[in-house]
Amino acid sequence: MKQEKEAGYRLAVDIGGTFTDIVLETPQGFESGKVLTTPDRPEQGVINGVRMVLEKAKVAASQLDLVIHGTTLATNAIIERRGARTALITTQGFRDTLEFAFGHRFDQYDLELERPEPLVSRPLRFEAVERVAADGSVLLALDEASVRAVAARLREEKIESVAVCFLHAYRNGAHEKRVRDILADECPGLFVSLSHEVCPEIREYERTSTTAANAYVQPLMSTYLGKLSDALKELGVAAPLLMIMSSGSLTSVETARRLPIRLVESGPAGGAILAREVAKEIGADRSVALDMGGTTAKIIMLTDYEPRHARSMEVARAYRFLAGSGLPLRIPVIEMIEIGAGGGSIAHVDELGRIAVGPESAGSVPGPACYARGGTRPTVTDSDLLLGKLDPDNFAAGSMKLDTEKARQAAEEHVGKPAGISWADAAGGVCEIVDENMANATRVHAADAGEELESRVLIATGGAGPLHAARIAEKLGMATVVVPKAAGVGSAFGFLKAPIAYEAVHSQIMHLAKFDAAGANHVFADLRKEAEAVVRIASADRPLRERRFADMRYKGQGHELAVEIPARLYEAVDGAALAELFEAQYQKNYGRRIPNLTVEALTWTLVLSAVDETSTAAPLSVAAASQAKAIRHTRVFDAEMGDFVEAQVISREASPPGTTFHGPALVVEDQTTVWVPSSFDGRISPGGHVILERKG
Secondary structure (H helix, E strand, O other): OOOOOOOOEEEEEEEOOOEEEEEEEEOOEEEEEEEEOOOOOHHHHHHHHHHHHHHHHOOOHHHEEEEEEEEOHHHHHHHOOOOOOEEEEEEOOOOOHHHHOOOOOOOOOOOOOOOOOOOOOHHHEEEEOOEEOOOOOEEEOOOHHHHHHHHHHHHHOOOOEEEEEOOOOOOOOHHHHHHHHHHHHHOOOOEEEEHHHHOOOOOHHHHHHHHHHHHHHHHHHHHHHHHHHHHHHHHOOOOOEEEEOOOOOEEEHHHHHHOHHHHOOHHHHHHHHHHHHHHHHHOOOEEEEEEEOOOOEEEEEEEOOEEOEEOOEEEOOOOOOOOOOOEEEOOOEEOOEEEOOOOOEEEEEOOOOOEEEEEEEOOOOOOOHHHOOOOOOOEHHHHHHHOOOOOOOOEOOOOEOOOHHHHHHHHHHHHHHHHOOOHHHHHHHHHHHHHHHHHHHHHHHHHHHOOOOOOOEEEEEOOOHHHHHHHHHHHHOOOEEEEOOOHHHHHHHHHOOOOOEEEEEEEEEEEHHHOOHHHHHHHHHHHHHHHHHHHOOOOOOOOEEEEEEEEEEEOOOOOOEEEEEOOOOOOOOHHHHHHHHHHHHHHHHHOOOOOOOOEEEEEEEEEEEEOOOOOOOOOOOOOOOEEOOOOEEEEEEEOOOOEEEEEEEEEOOOOOOOEEEEOOEEEEOOOOEEEEOOOEEEEEOOOOOEEEEEOO
């Protein structure tokens, strides 16, 4: 019998807008660290952090078995419009699909409606003569001369990347493939994204938007991932590098370089995964995950321990909370709402004399004023420092010294004087505004999902999340806050708990009354082949679990329901069974079935994951309660009390499970600090998590 291999060395890397987080898993435990992100050369920040953590753990780079990486670089490039000079080639007559969008006003009463600018401007959108029917048959053969004429224009315009999106290419991608071949001859070195590979699904606008976004970020991401792979090899890392996707599953670097749009929310997905594991451990079947880092805050609802998943999302919204005001992407994603509220979010006073915070961030360069790296405008981190929540001599495990005087000058000059208040009131106002922004975003997200908040547990991660979580919970009427172990590097820690899995999807319309079993079996065979090629990179010997879903609707409806279906070979008679599964789901969602309507399936999805055969961990024993010992006391501003109060400072490392404490208190560790207001009591759980409960 094959002997089980000892738990190996796995490394997780998360690049944020301000910090790059590193977590190393070893047979003996975990080692972690934070370094400032290097925006001009992000791979350098990664290498700096990896080298630091390996040295701390006394582990050689060659000992690593696996490296898992997530980043928001693609998202930031779209939001900040820092992508490549991109063109679009589409079917003749469909040049303006990106401009027409959904053909409606997402806010019909706004007379000055602002739409997000398409990633490809109209002069760079070109047409090719061709036409494919909805069933995949060729109505008009590709005119290769028209493609070569477009190629000449691409050279003239110095295009770096091109999106090719032909009508109904998800059913027949032959014309798109031929365009890629022609462009390889005519424009060597050009990045080419084909819609039937990026988004093989129906609906032209979403498919075109997704393909254009993929083309827009591909040169940036492909170049970065290539440099990172080379830098890791130079460091001595021989382990495979896998990328976390926005769905929370993993993919290969090769796939990520070809389809970087699937990485747009890869960083926040790690926080959702960690929140799910912590929720299961403490028995919180209904929770809200708050991941607040240096640049943004992400809010995710979890029900029955699972985050909500979706097949689409929006980026770069013109209106923060208004659906339809952003660029749609058809990719598998964990549902979340993201706002510009992080430690680096910049505060100012608006034209009405009100304090406003974000969405602009100081990032890592120049960073908050207290970093003393050239930043002069006040941020949330500056305010936390001035309110006593941060120790200027022990920030980021002592790797950075914070300048309190520079923070005070920034708060006074840019907020205090314009608003006619003291620097202390300015700092308190900044934190109160950012906390209300996050609380309001959580209310909106819960309302959109039809969920309530008061009975849920708030799980806070990120470097800044634990500082603000308790106040946000007060605003939302939530009684319990959980700060997981390693919360400061929560997303990276979550990467190590991500399943080795891949999701493949393809659109092919089938009327279930005339179910094409052979066609469905062929689709799933192709999807299985695609998914298994990725999953086997990191799980060569594990058994695989396959789940299948079909997006179905009553014929004539405009939207579908995702319904899980059996994973097996199908026969013609299975059409009725699939229709029954849909109608049962429809009745569950809407309380009724619609008689005398046929059911059709539009999109087929296969999720393949490696089965973890390791035995489940033994239940954690509850340690005897003991009162925490303060290492010192300090003055901290308590928003509920409206004044500075004396708070005990508790070392998390020196507080074993079972330790209890009362607010006001600061629980300090290397990567973050937990603020415990006067209205909360706290304890350390058997798993090492900080759990705060509202008094009374």
